[in-house]
Amino acid sequence: MPDKITPLSExxxxxxxxxxxxxxGWGSRRKPMALVRELLRTDVTDLTVVAFGGPDVGLLVxxxxxxxxVYGFVSLDSIPLDPLFxxxxxxxxxxxxxxDEGMFVAGLKAAAARxxxxxxxxxxxxxxxxxxxxxxxxxSPYSDEQYVAVPALQLDVALIHMNRSDAGxxxxxxxxxxxxxxxxxxxxTRTIMSTEKIIPTASLLDDASFHTLLVSRMYVDAxxxxxxxxxxxxxxxxxxxxxxxQRHYAAAAKDPAAWQAFREEFLSGDESSYQEAVTxxxxxxxxx
Amino acid sequence: xxxxxIAEICVAACADTYLESGEILAHAVGTIPTIGARLAKLTxxxxxxxxxxxxxxxxxxxPLGRSASAGGVVEGWAPFGRIFEILAxxxxxxxxxxxxxxxxxxxxxxxxxxxxxxxxxxxxxxxxPGNTANHRVDYWVPRHSARVFVDKVDMVSGVGNDRARExxxxxRFHQLGVVVTDLAVLDFDSDGAMRVRxxxxxxxxxxVEEQTGFPIDASAAPATRIPSGExxxxxxxxxxxxxxxxxxxxx
Numbered sequence: 001m002p003d004k005i006t007p008l009s010e011x012x013x014x015x016x017x018x019x020x021x022x023x024x025g026w027g028s029r030r031k032p033m034a035l036v037r038e039l040l041r042t043d044v045t046d047l048t049v050v051a052f053g054g055p056d057v058g059l060l061v062x063x064x065x066x067x068x069x070v071y072g073f074v075s076l077d078s079i080p081l082d083p084l085f086x087x088x089x090x091x092x093x094x095x096x097x098x099x100d101e102g103m104f105v106a107g108l109k110a111a112a113a114r115x116x117x118x119x120x121x122x123x124x125x126x127x128x129x130x131x132x133x134x135x136x137x138x139x140s141p142y143s144d145e146q147y148v149a150v151p152a153l154q155l156d157v158a159l160i161h162m163n164r165s166d167a168g169x170x171x172x173x174x175x176x177x178x179x180x181x182x183x184x185x186x187x188x189t190r191t192i193m194s195t196e197k198i199i200p201t202a203s204l205l206d207d208a209s210f211h212t213l214l215v216s217r218m219y220v221d222a223x224x225x226x227x228x229x230x231x232x233x234x235x236x237x238x239x240x241x242x243x244x245x246q247r248h249y250a251a252a253a254k255d256p257a258a259w260q261a262f263r264e265e266f267l268s269g270d271e272s273s274y275q276e277a278v279t280x281x282x283x284x285x286x287x288x
Numbered sequence: 289x290x291x292x293x294i295a296e297i298c299v300a301a302c303a304d305t306y307l308e309s310g311e312i313l314a315h316a317v318g319t320i321p322t323i324g325a326r327l328a329k330l331t332x333x334x335x336x337x338x339x340x341x342x343x344x345x346x347x348x349x350x351p352l353g354r355s356a357s358a359g360g361v362v363e364g365w366a367p368f369g370r371i372f373e374i375l376a377x378x379x380x381x382x383x384x385x386x387x388x389x390x391x392x393x394x395x396x397x398x399x400x401x402x403x404x405x406x407x408x409x410x411x412x413x414x415x416x417p418g419n420t421a422n423h424r425v426d427y428w429v430p431r432h433s434a435r436v437f438v439d440k441v442d443m444v445s446g447v448g449n450d451r452a453r454e455x456x457x458x459x460r461f462h463q464l465g466v467v468v469t470d471l472a473v474l475d476f477d478s479d480g481a482m483r484v485r486x487x488x489x490x491x492x493x494x495x496v497e498e499q500t501g502f503p504i505d506a507s508a509a510p511a512t513r514i515p516s517g518e519x520x521x522x523x524x525x526x527x528x529x530x531x532x533x534x535x536x537x538x539x
Contacts, residue, residue: 071412072412072414073414074411074412075411075412081410086409086410089399089409090408090409092404092405099413100414100415100416101418102372102415102417103417103418105372123417124417124458124459125417125444125447125454125455125458126417127398130403131403144457145457146458176342176344177342177367177368179368180369
C-alpha cells in the first residue's frame with residue numbers, strides 16, 4: 001500500500017488557480033477546515049467551489065479565492081447564515097449556482113459515474129431553472145416525461161476530513177453521518193483527505209464496525225494528519241462544534257474592524273498558531 | 289387543563305397535518321412543527337416515522353432539542369444521503385418555513401430582491417424544489433405579516449399550485465397542505481389559491497386580512513380547534529416542559 005502521508009502545505013499545493021474544488025462536510029459539520037485555512041495562505045485564486053456550504057465557503061469567498069460558488073445552501077447550522085457569504089452576495093460580483101440539495105447530489109453522482117448529467121424531478125417549476133439558464137431539461141426515452149438534467153459536477157480536487165485514516169488513505173468516519181464525503185472523492189480527479197489521527201490499517205476496526213470505512217484509498221491522493229482539523233465545525237465523536245468560537249467568528253464577520261482583528265489573531269499564521277490562538281481564546285473566555 | 293395558548297393551538301394544527309399520512313417520514317423545520325410532529329406520533333398518527341433531527345429515526349419522541357444519543361429508541365438510520373432517496377420515493381412529508389409565500393403557495397427561502405443582486409441573501413433554496421416535487425409540503429409562519437404573505441415571491445424555492453399545474457405530469461406528486469401561522473390556518477381552494485381555513489381563537493379575522501399582502505377573506509372562517517386536555521398535558525409535561533414553544537410564539 002502506498003504511503004500518502006503528506007504535510008499540510010505540500011498537500012494543498014495540488015490546488016491551482018482556476019480549478020474546481022469540492023469541499024466535503026455539511027454546513028458547519030466536519031469541514032476540512034485546516035485544509036481550507038491552508039488554502040487561504042496560498043496565492044491560489046479564481047476557484048470554482050462546490051460545497052454544502054458552511055464557514056469554509058465564507059472564508060474562501062471573503063479571501064477573494066472564489067470566482068464561482070455551487071451550493072444548495074450556506075449555513076452555520078446553529079447560526080442560520082454565514083455573514084461573509086451573505087455580504088459577498090449582497091455586494092455583488094460573486095458568480096453563484098444555487099441548486100436544490102438533491103440536484104447538487106445528482107450532479108456529484110453524475111461526475112462519480114462519469115456521466116454528463118443525472119436526471120431528477122427536483123427543480124421543475126421552481127426559479128432554480130431561470131436562475132441557472134445553462135440548465136437543460138431531458139426527455140425520457142420511455143415516456144413523455146421531462147426531467148431536469150443536472151450537469152456533472154466534475155471536481156479537479158476534493159477536500160474532505162475524516163475521524164481516522166491509515167497512511168494509504170483508507171478513511172473512517174465515526175460520527176452519525178457520512179455526509180457526501182465519499183461521493184466528493186469519487187467525483188474528483190484527486191482527493192486530499194485530512195484526518196484527526198493516522199492509525200495503522202490493522203487498528204481501523206479496533207473500536208468501530210466495518211460500516212465506518214467510508215473512503216477507499218483508491219480515491220485518495222494525499223493524507224494529512226491534522227488534529228482538530230475540522231475546528232470550529234463538528235467532528236463527532238472526537239469533538240462537537242466550538243459554538244463559542246463560531247459565535248465569535250460570526251459576530252466578527254459582521255464588522256470590518258472586528259473582522260480585521262479576527263484575521264490577524266487567527267488566520268495570519270500557520271495551522272499550529274491557529275490552534276494556539278483558539279486555546280488562548282478559550283482561556284480568555286473562561287477568565288471572563 | 290385548558291387555556292390553550294396560541295403556540296399550543298399551532299402545535300395541534302401542525303400535528304393535524306399527519307392525520308392521513310400513514311407510514312411516512314415526518315420532516316419538521318422549527319420548534320412548534322417539531323413538537324407538532326411528536327404530538328401526532330403520540331396521539332392521532334402513531335404510524336409516522338420521526339427523526340431526531342440528525343441521522344436517526346426514532347421509535348418514540350426524543351427529548352426536545354437533543355439527538356438520539358440523549359435517549360430514546362432508534363429504529364433506523366437516515367443520514368442526509370438517505371433523506372434524498374426517501375423523498376424521491378415519496379415516503380416523506382415536510383413542514384418548512386417561508387420567508388415569503390404567495391397566494392398559490394409559492395415559497396421563498398433563498399433571497400430578497402433580484403437574483404443577480406440580492407438585497408438580502410438568505411440560506412438558499414435548500415431542499416424546497418425537491419420536496420415540493422416529490423411529496424406533501426406544509427408551511428409554518430410564526431409571524432403572519434404582509435412581508436411574508438406577498439403578491440409575488442422574489443425566488444420560487446418551494447413550488448406553488450399554479451406552477452405545479454403548468455407541469456402537471458412531472459409534478460404529479462406535488463401536494464401543498466396547509467400554512468399554519470400565529471393568526472390562522474390557511475389551505476388552498478380547488479383553483480389552488482390560498483384561503484383561510486380557520487382563525488385562531490381570540491384573533492380578529494380582520495387582522496388576518498390586514499396582515500396578508502394579497503386579498504383574502506377571513507370573515508366566515510371558523511375558529512381553529514383547541515387542543516384537548518390530553519394533548520395539552522402531553523405538550524406541557526412530556527414534549528416541551530421547558531416551554532421552548534414560547535420562543536417562537538410568546539404566551
